[in-house]
Amino acid sequence: MNAESVLKGFRKEFGSKIKDITIQKVPNSLKKKLFAERIWFSVGRKHLHSAVEYLCRTYPDPHFAVCSGYDTGKEIELLYHFTVNYGVRAGEITITMRVMLPKNDLQTDTITDLIPGAIISEREMQEMLGIKVKDIPDSRRLFLDDTFPRGVFPWRKDETGPDKIARNVHAARKGGMK
């Protein structure tokens, strides 16, 4: 199994629904030239659930590493990081699915029905980015305390970001967040 064959399966199943495909090859070892293969692609939020379902069907028990996300200005980008084919020397492939959510409709589907361990990430995304995960089994806050103000989302870079509550933090205004 390699990145090409994994991608071929995805292309066959989803065709033009997956876009911006890149394969990153990170040089790994010294004597034998081996690479860690990282696949990145975008998928529409309507197809995220079926893409994860396809992944779980084709590669039983994919490891869900984490979901990261950030504010691009007009949109929120979520990145679901998975790994498959572990247990094989230098054979693990990292698959990252990007999902763009427009800021006027921050909703996405849950994947906890397929991977129960994703609940921590989904709860984190809800409180950190202010998105709404549909059908999430548990929508309470996790990393933020209940006393943390509502409507402030620590990972956002717009007016709902943490800038205003961080004004006394050393060098909070320097660079980065505008």
Add this chain to the structure above:
Amino acid sequence: MKPEDNTYSICVGPVHPALKEPVKLNMQIDGEKVTGVDFELSQVHRGIEWAATRRNPIQVLFLAERICGICNMSHMISFSRAVESIGGIEVPPRAHYIRVIGAELERIHSHILWAGVAAHELGFDSLMHYTWKLRENVLDTVEYITGNRITKGLITIGGVRHDIPKKKFPRIIDTAQFYSSHFDKMADMFLKDRVIMSRTRDVGVLSKRDALTTCAVGPTARASGVKKDVRKDEAYAAYQDLGVEPVLPDAYTGEIHGDVYDRVLVRLLEVKQSAEIIERAVRQMPEGPIAWEEKPAALLAKLKPLAGDGIGRHEAPRGEVIHYVRMTGEEHPYAWKVRAPTYNNMMAWVPLLMNEQIADIPVIAASIDPCMSCTNRAVKAGTNDVIYSKEHLHRLSVQKTRELRRKMK
């Protein structure tokens, strides 16, 4: 308390020695049995990722080191690997070997620290002091190599910051052999003692299925039979040359239970494995440069124009650490996401603690090795707000061990 079903709710934490991390565990208790588990994590969010978006990559590297007091090098390596993958930076072979030596020394001291905590939770304080005495050796060696006992500051993007000269090799090999030779004694004390065995065997069982669905990583997953070890799966740094295999408990006992005993066993075996890796790495270390660019100012100038997404992964003592970094050609990373192993292993608490006894909570909660420092703990029982001190819960655990010991005599 709900009188109809006779369950109490008990809350352990937020600050608590068995957890070593400000975490609040809310449990439903029926008599002595745990029937429901929930946790709250909001106590120590420090906003390190946010702070990183206003610092340059070299400053972030040192910020990353301060995420964890024990496995600090894991975060440095992961962040470096993420940035290196964005820029296609090649790390020289000698630096790969030095990284491996540093990472494995860290694994030894982390696992032995944990073994001491496990002994303490079971009420074997003399064993705790003995294991922590053993740990001093590796800390002294780390200080000998890097100048610091814990925060080593050894890694830089594209290599390492200081070389390990040849004259320091004998001391490192001595340390490695010290831990290889003490394995049998540690195994005798932890794995063959009948009382420890009955407190840990088939207690806090995590089935392989549960380990997979909760996305558990590191020794927690391996003790349940999941062959997952980033050192083998990615074969990064010098691990390809050194041939690392994931350690499963059946290598020693011939069977996999996925219980606390297996998690102790996997960590002890990994100490031995790390000692062997260090010895091989020192003997095979090639000559050559130690960094892609040694001067920090020149390195920073080369890092500034980088743009793209990168993932860096590393097998920390507790499991896989993964960093996601996005650079946009500005001085600061645009986004940085850190995922430490406890983040994933936390979900395993639910199947682990279900149907177990109150006195087993400390050792089971500690068995996934949640990461951080420890201070105090309070237990709130029922609606009457009876608050027991941390000593009370610890005493319960110690009492159970003593009773078992009496019965076995």
